[in-house]
Amino acid sequence: MSILLRRIAFSLALLTVVTSTGCSFFTNQDKAYAALQRDGYEQIEIIGYAPFACSEDDFYRTKFRAKKSGYIVEGVVCQGLWKGSTIRTF
Secondary structure, eight states: OOHHHHHHHHHHHHHHHHHTTTGGOOOOOOHHHHHHTTOOOOOEEEEEEETSSSOOOOOEEEEEEETTTTEEEEEEEEOOOOOOOOOEEE
C-alpha cells in the first residue's frame, strides 16, 4: 500500500472514531449548563456537539435544547479557551 493510501485510510479511521464518540472532547457540558442557567433557561438538555455552529475562535461547541419564556429552543453554547460563553439559538 502506498504512503498516500495509508494516510487516507488513517484519516478516515480517525474521522470515524471522532464522529462516533460524539466529539465530547469539544463540548464543555458543565460550563454550558451554567451559562444557560445564568441566562434564564430551564429544563436544559445537553444534546452534544455542533461542529459548524460557532466561530473559528471557539473551542467548545455544546449543543442544547431548553425552555425559555415558555418556548422550547435549540441552540449551541460557544466557548473559547480564554473567553466567556456565547449562546446561539436556532
